[in-house]
Amino acid sequence: MNPPFDTRSSLILRLPDKRDVEAWDQFVAIYEPLVYRLARAKGFQDADAREIVQEVMVAVSQAVERWEPDSERGRFRDWLFCIARNFMINYLTRRKYRSFGGGGSSMDELLEQQPAPDTNESAEFDLEYRREIFRLAAEQVRDQVNADTWQAFWRTSVEDESVEAVAEQLGMTPGMVYTARSRVRARLRNEVQRFQQQD
Amino acid sequence: MGNKLKHAADSELNRLLFGDDQAGHSETIAHVESCKTCRARLDALSGSAAFDTETRNMLAGFFDGRSAGDVQTKSPIEAAAVDCLSPPRHPEMLGRLGRYEIERVIGSGGMGVVFKAFDTELNRPVAIKMLAQHLSFSGAARQRFGREAKAAAAVVHEHVVAIHNVETEGDTPFLVMSYVAGESLQARVDRAGGLDTKEVLRIGIQVAAGLQAAHDQGVVHRDIKPGNILLEQGVERALVTDFGLAQTVDDASLTQTGIVTGTPHYMSPEQAIGKPTDPRSDLFSLGSVLYFMATGRPPFRADKAMGVLNRICHEPHTPVWQDHPEVPDELSDVIDRLLEKKANHRFRSARETQHTLQKSLANLQHPRRSQQIAKRFVRRHRRSLRVASTAAGICLLSVAAVFFWPTAQPAVEQPQPVNQLSAASEPKQFSIETWQQASPAESQRWANSIEQLQHGLQRVEPSSAFDSPATPGWDTQLEQLHQQINQFQSGASAH
Numbered sequence: 256m257n258p259p260f261d262t263r264s265s266l267i268l269r270l271p272d273k274r275d276v277e278a279w280d281q282f283v284a285i286y287e288p289l290v291y292r293l294a295r296a297k298g299f300q301d302a303d304a305r306e307i308v309q310e311v312m313v314a315v316s317q318a319v320e321r322w323e324p325d326s327e328r329g330r331f332r333d334w335l336f337c338i339a340r341n342f343m344i345n346y347l348t349r350r351k352y353r354s355f356g357g358g359g360s361s362m363d364e365l366l367e368q369q370p371a372p373d374t375n376e377s378a379e380f381d382l383e384y385r386r387e388i389f390r391l392a393a394e395q396v397r398d399q400v401n402a403d404t405w406q407a408f409w410r411t412s413v414e415d416e417s418v419e420a421v422a423e424q425l426g427m428t429p430g431m432v433y434t435a436r437s438r439v440r441a442r443l444r445n446e447v448q449r450f451q452q453q454d
Numbered sequence: 455m456g457n458k459l460k461h462a463a464d465s466e467l468n469r470l471l472f473g474d475d476q477a478g479h480s481e482t483i484a485h486v487e488s489c490k491t492c493r494a495r496l497d498a499l500s501g502s503a504a505f506d507t508e509t510r511n512m513l514a515g516f517f518d519g520r521s522a523g524d525v526q527t528k529s530p531i532e533a534a535a536v537d538c539l540s541p542p543r544h545p546e547m548l549g550r551l552g553r554y555e556i557e558r559v560i561g562s563g564g565m566g567v568v569f570k571a572f573d574t575e576l577n578r579p580v581a582i583k584m585l586a587q588h589l590s591f592s593g594a595a596r597q598r599f600g601r602e603a604k605a606a607a608a609v610v611h612e613h614v615v616a617i618h619n620v621e622t623e624g625d626t627p628f629l630v631m632s633y634v635a636g637e638s639l640q641a642r643v644d645r646a647g648g649l650d651t652k653e654v655l656r657i658g659i660q661v662a663a664g665l666q667a668a669h670d671q672g673v674v675h676r677d678i679k680p681g682n683i684l685l686e687q688g689v690e691r692a693l694v695t696d697f698g699l700a701q702t703v704d705d706a707s708l709t710q711t712g713i714v715t716g717t718p719h720y721m722s723p724e725q726a727i728g729k730p731t732d733p734r735s736d737l738f739s740l741g742s743v744l745y746f747m748a749t750g751r752p753p754f755r756a757d758k759a760m761g762v763l764n765r766i767c768h769e770p771h772t773p774v775w776q777d778h779p780e781v782p783d784e785l786s787d788v789i790d791r792l793l794e795k796k797a798n799h800r801f802r803s804a805r806e807t808q809h810t811l812q813k814s815l816a817n818l819q820h821p822r823r824s825q826q827i828a829k830r831f832v833r834r835h836r837r838s839l840r841v842a843s844t845a846a847g848i849c850l851l852s853v854a855a856v857f858f859w860p861t862a863q864p865a866v867e868q869p870q871p872v873n874q875l876s877a878a879s880e881p882k883q884f885s886i887e888t889w890q891q892a893s894p895a896e897s898q899r900w901a902n903s904i905e906q907l908q909h910g911l912q913r914v915e916p917s918s919a920f921d922s923p924a925t926p927g928w929d930t931q932l933e934q935l936h937q938q939i940n941q942f943q944s945g946a947s948a949h
């Protein structure tokens with residue numbers, strides 16, 4: 256999916272702290288697929304779901320324009336993920352799809368929104384958020400290790416095949432499969448923690 | 455191979471885990487292969503068993519049939535399930551599973567995927583539920599799936615979705631059910647909001663009847679929720695689906711780690727803490743479903759799943775009537791009764807629940823107006839009791855306690871309430887004295903409250919929802935409450 260619009264360059268000018276720009280990039284990486292998936296789960300067609308992703312990104316990036324580094328809101332990253340979460344939960348709680356696009360007063364609402372604290376949607380959202388972090392982490396780790404190492408992990412850990420069977424098919428010793436699985440598991444855990452900690 | 459006897463140091467295992475590659479560690483790898491201790495240590499250094507389970511839940515099917523960077527158009531579980539099908543005979547079909555032509559996916563969840571399909575032998579549409587792949591790898595889950603599905607297949611009832619066939623032999627276990635054209639109760643409420651009372655009662659009666667049929671066969675549902683109640687198009691019939699299958703998922707992954715993947719909103723307290731469940735657990739869930747139908751929201755809500763479970767176990771729900779005055783008290787009371795934390799305080803059976811709901815529906819259609827008004831009157835009053843000034847509040851609540859917590863009443867056969875009786879009379883003494891010291895405005899307000907309570911009481915009639923083993927002797931209680939109020943009033947006139 257293409258980024259709906261180029262916020263990044265204007266953000267680099269706006270956000271003096273390099274870590275804040277990284278935070279935005281990470282936000283987009285997590286939220287684009289997450290919002291898309293949630294929208295599809297709610298029954299929206301592909302094109303509509305993409306439109307919703309775009310709207311959410313626009314709305315949140317407009318909110319970012321109002322970010323004050325010196326405020327008591329804490330770190331940019333925390334603030335960003337917090338407003339986006341509130342926004343998404345409220346969005347999902349609406350019974351019908353309604354456009355959010357414009358700025359103006361809706362932006363003030365967005366910044367002040369508290370999540371509706373007790374909905375199916377917030378539990379669902381948090382679960383899907385966690386799932387997205389796992390997926391991102393898995394993609395990164397998969398790129399770091401060689402294909403057989405990844406296969407050894409995937410088939411024994413996720414697909415629950417026996418170590419012996421996988422070792423035979425991949426032409427490895429069982430010890431190598433154990434080791435490969437543990438190497439991937441350790442990296443995956445670290446990646447997940449890295450994403451999670453920054454929350 | 456002297457290393458075989460000497461365990462690997464953590465520093466070496468960490469190098470093995472986090473080094474750039476596995477080269478140069480062949481001795482350690484060989485040792486790990488044969489040494490259980492070091493294997494366990496390697497696992498512990500790289501992650502816990504709970505992390506493995508979560509990884510499986512979060513990633514199952516994720517990379518299947520998917521090239522990097524693609525946006526996913528279907529859920530991973532769905533994609534994995536479609537991969538299990540043979541190629542279709544018709545281009546407009548999704549695939550084939552034995553004698554069934556699969557048309558499309560009609561639902562998916564943590565436990566598996568549901569397809570709409572066509573039975574080519576019997577020439578009828580069916581729904582096929584396929585166990586998710588990560589579950590079908592577990593022998594225990596497969597066995598359980600087969601056992602539970604066969605038990606559920608024995609339940610034949612007009613308000614239970616019929617199971618035609620259970621296949622556990624092949625690679626992917628699946629079961630074949632009647633296809634119900636319509637939508638789930640969840641979808642209905644999402645679309646249209648809370649339902650009106652007649653509809654709530656009608657659906658509640660049907661679900662209770664279906665539950666009773668299952669309970670008669672020794673089948674407990676364990677996952678009663680709006681998503682598992684189907685509303686058949688046109689004929690307005692409610693059908694319960696997915697009997698007994700929740701346990702399959704529990705066995706395979708959930709209870710080991712306490713990770714809750716589905717919606718926990720409709721679980722019973724005994725389920726939430728992992729205790730064994732019986733039919734009364736389904737009654738609690740039914741109470742949550744009735745609540746959801748009446749209000750559009752489940753009774754226990756929180757930000758996180760654990761928070762929901764905590765509330766289910768420890769916190770009272772807000773009674774329906776408080777935020778929804780349009781919902782009749784009778785229905786609100788039935789829901790309260792079903793949502794009792796202790797199973798033995800709920801209705802005794804689905805049948806009893808069904809009958810109570812039927813009576814409520816009859817009353818709604820032919821209301822005995824005085825009864826409704828009187829009950830509402832007392833109830834409203836109860837709310838004002840809570841905000842009364844402290845001294846007056848204490849004595850009013852002691853009256854209300856007799857009324858609303860009827861176990862405080864002694865009965866000849868029941869030995870234990872003796873001290874509760876004296877406990878009930880002590881605050882009475884205390885409160886009369888307190889009242890005598892209260893300010894004129896306060897005591898006036900209190901006198902008014904007592905009078906209102908008395909008026910209300912005179913108009914109350916026994917209600918089926920109150921008449922139960924937990925609240926024996928309604929008549930006796932009313933009588934005693936009258937007596938207590940008289941005592942208060944004589945105390946007041948002495949003042």
Ligand SMILES: [Zn+2]
Nearest residue numbers: 461462489492
């Ligand atoms: Zn060892």
